[in-house]
Amino acid sequence: MSERYVAVFARYDTDGDGQLTVDEVTAAIAGMFPAAEVADLSGIVKALFAEYDVDHDGLLSVEEFVPLAANLPELGAED
Template identity: 75%
Template sequence: MSERFEAVFAQYDTDGDGQLTVDEVAAAIAGMFPAAEMGDLSGLVRALFAEFDTDGNGFLSADEFVPLAKNLPELGGDD
């Protein structure tokens, strides 16, 4: 994983446990968009986890985060 993705992942991994929770991903997305635009994030976050949580453990590892960041440049992964 590139240093850029490592830094972005670490920024969103607020508890530093090496994986992103649903709450951490929701907070990251909420920080990118005004609340008026997004409303309820739960459906979006569920959809993201359904697609990118490839091992189905309910968390996003750093390796699972990279494809998500590449698909959502707003997360800071746009090089």
């Protein structure tokens, strides 16, 4: 597993529990786009969880996050 993606995961895992919540993913996506560009991220985040939350627990593990990050290079962009 790419150390780069693990580091990105850790940056977005704000509570440090090893899982990304809907709120944490929403915050990560919101950081990529100006507020004026995307008014409501709930549909985007819902679609991401539908595709990448393979165990359907409502959370993204690091294993589930890596394919998402690989498909959304903006998630790996440095602040």
